[in-house]
Amino acid sequence: MHSKPEISLDPDDWAQARALAHKIVDDAVDHLTGVRDRAVWQQMPPAVRAGYGSAVPVDPTPLAEVYDAVKADLMPYPTGNIHPRFFGWYMGGSNFTGALADFIAAIDGSNLGGGDTGAAATDRQVVGWLTELMGFPAGASGTLTAGGSMANMVGLTVARNAMAGVDVRVEGVTNLPQPLRFYTSDQAHSAHQKALEGLGLGSRSLRLVPSGADFRMEVAALARMVAEDRAGGRKPACVIATAGTTNTGAIDDLQAIGALCRAEGLWFHVDGCIGAFVRLAPQNRDLVAGIEAADSLALDPHKWLQTPFECGCALVRDGTQHFAAFNLHPAYLEEQPRGLAAGRFLADYGYDLSRGFKALKLWMSLKEHGVARFGQLIDQQIALGHYLAARIGAEPALELMAPVAINIVCFRYRGHGGSEAEIKLLNAEIMLRMQESGVAVQTDTTLAGRHALRAAIVNHRTRRADLDLLVAEVLRWGRLLQTG
Numbered sequence: 001m002h003s004k005p006e007i008s009l010d011p012d013d014w015a016q017a018r019a020l021a022h023k024i025v026d027d028a029v030d031h032l033t034g035v036r037d038r039a040v041w042q043q044m045p046p047a048v049r050a051g052y053g054s055a056v057p058v059d060p061t062p063l064a065e066v067y068d069a070v071k072a073d074l075m076p077y078p079t080g081n082i083h084p085r086f087f088g089w090y091m092g093g094s095n096f097t098g099a100l101a102d103f104i105a106a107i108d109g110s111n112l113g114g115g116d117t118g119a120a121a122t123d124r125q126v127v128g129w130l131t132e133l134m135g136f137p138a139g140a141s142g143t144l145t146a147g148g149s150m151a152n153m154v155g156l157t158v159a160r161n162a163m164a165g166v167d168v169r170v171e172g173v174t175n176l177p178q179p180l181r182f183y184t185s186d187q188a189h190s191a192h193q194k195a196l197e198g199l200g201l202g203s204r205s206l207r208l209v210p211s212g213a214d215f216r217m218e219v220a221a222l223a224r225m226v227a228e229d230r231a232g233g234r235k236p237a238c239v240i241a242t243a244g245t246t247n248t249g250a251i252d253d254l255q256a257i258g259a260l261c262r263a264e265g266l267w268f269h270v271d272g273c274i275g276a277f278v279r280l281a282p283q284n285r286d287l288v289a290g291i292e293a294a295d296s297l298a299l300d301p302h303k304w305l306q307t308p309f310e311c312g313c314a315l316v317r318d319g320t321q322h323f324a325a326f327n328l329h330p331a332y333l334e335e336q337p338r339g340l341a342a343g344r345f346l347a348d349y350g351y352d353l354s355r356g357f358k359a360l361k362l363w364m365s366l367k368e369h370g371v372a373r374f375g376q377l378i379d380q381q382i383a384l385g386h387y388l389a390a391r392i393g394a395e396p397a398l399e400l401m402a403p404v405a406i407n408i409v410c411f412r413y414r415g416h417g418g419s420e421a422e423i424k425l426l427n428a429e430i431m432l433r434m435q436e437s438g439v440a441v442q443t444d445t446t447l448a449g450r451h452a453l454r455a456a457i458v459n460h461r462t463r464r465a466d467l468d469l470l471v472a473e474v475l476r477w478g479r480l481l482q483t484g
Contacts (some may be wrong), residue, residue: 011063020064031075032082032096035461039438041080048073084461085440085470090246090274090303090408093459097368098308098361105357112355114333114345123346123359126366130299130313133371134272134279135292141319143349144358145312148273148300149191154314154350155296156182156195156238158325159267162295162318163237169325173200181229182206184240185217187247189271192240214403215250215447217241219257226264238267243288244275247445247454249385249408251275254290261295268293273300273312275406280375284382287406304378306460307362314350322349377460381407384457388467397475401452410445410452413478424451430477440470 011017051073081091110119127142145151161168165177180201184192186208196206207229209222226236239261241252254270261268270276270291276299278288291297297315301307316322327348329335336342347353366374385407392398392411401410412427427444431453434440442455455470 017063020067024067027071028099029096035083038083039080040083040085040441041435042077042438043436044073044077048077080441081459082461083441084459084463085466086459087455087457087470088441088443090456090458091309092303092306093461094308095306095365095460098306098365101361101364102308105360108357108360110357112357112359113347113353114335114343115340116342117340119357119360120343120346122363123355123357126359126363127313127315129366130301131315134276134297134299134315136297136315136317139319140315140317141322141349142313142315143322143346144355145314145350145352146310147302147312148189148271148298149194149312150351151273151298151300151312151314152189152191152240152269152271153195153198155269155298155316156192156240157199158296158316158322159238159269160199160201161325162321163235163267165235176235178233178235180205180237181226181234182238182240183209183222183225183236184271185209185211185242185245185252187211187215187217187245187250188240188242189246189273192271211250214405215245215248217252217257219253219260222257223260226260226266236264236266238269240269240271241294242275243270243272243278243291244406244408246274247408247447248402248410249274249404249406249456250402251278251287251405254288254293256290258290258293262293267295269296269298270294271298273298274303274408277301277304277374278378278382278406280371281378281382282375283379284406285375301362303458304381305362305365305374306377307365311358311362326350381457381460381462384462384464384467385409387464388455388457388470391467391471395471395475397478398471401447401450407457409455409457410447411455412452413474415478415482420450426478426481427451427453429481430474433477433481434473437473439473440466442470 080086082093108119110117112120112123123144127144131140131142143154145154163180166175182196182205184206193203193206197203207225209217209225212218222239229236239257241254241257243251243254258268272291275288276291276297279285279291295317299313301311301313302309346355385404388409389400389404392400397413397415399412399414401412412423413430414423431442431444442453445452445454
């Protein structure tokens, strides 16, 4: 009787696989060292786009041919955030060491839901480092997440459970003694509304506090809204302060908001996905004074720590409350005093049971460069933000649209003027022409009803010359489009 040969997914020829792997690394180095010479972004041609509609592959293709397809049809068409003239949204520029770490993590192959492994120990160490850097106490805990949205979701879950007035994990949100109210600035990220909807509290539970001319939360208005809700039979539960808003980079008065939360018995959550790491910057760290007093904090190392996507983190001051919000062990996940299942499961601090080894890319980057270098880089990028603002201020055809708090600059081309609608159409077209030309990527937003171009300077490769070129190209396209 003859049985079928047993198979695996390992290469048939390891020597050939080794040679191709070396070539891929060589190509990766070339890709990074030549990044400044390429377009920031370019649109896929129809033929390339059509290839992404091909049928599922049934038969094998040699790996070298598969890699050729990646080089031809994927690598030329990225988001562009590794390029020094990518100023869109708020994305870090990644780093080579972190990319190598992602490869090593995949080779290690660990699932970090639980287990007494080197990967799990690395994860715990990285979270411990972040806890220390943010000034949290020894009893604090944290968890790495996919990004800021999930980091905020974790923090707000613990806040909901702590402030519910019942065991919400048992009773559910339909048995709350009073409707809960959360408060955040009208400049806060939409992730908070999505989180509260997902937590069963509904968007009505989130009250938007007006911001001032500096786009920071008005603390006096917050105090009035808390008093109104309490008088109306609702339970003020949590204030979500923002350390670095997405629109302008504004940093709420964390010290004043923290003091109000303590006086009113509210949970103090900080969305620090953009600005929390300013705490590492010697020249600017005072901008986030008070962040260390937060009950929970959301971070995004894949922004200002330049970690390759994806890597977020949620920190909680009271580790016991954090553990109580997520701990769950069915029979097939029973903990053991020794062996592979010994120790607390990382899954007991968040929603994910299957967890990739995202800690290694941050661990290796921090070990290689040291925290001080990241702090210097953050100071440098804040200085670049103020440099760009000064360049805009020196051009009569340009208009600065918001105070520059850190490294986000909002401005627009006015030229010889026009209505608000005309200026919006003009600036949107400038933005699109610049994206399509590949010279720079910036995005747009609306501030107090007025359209603005927005440049976030997060890439560690960006230099003053890149900002000079950005200004020159906005002026060139503005004049060309306005004169026809």
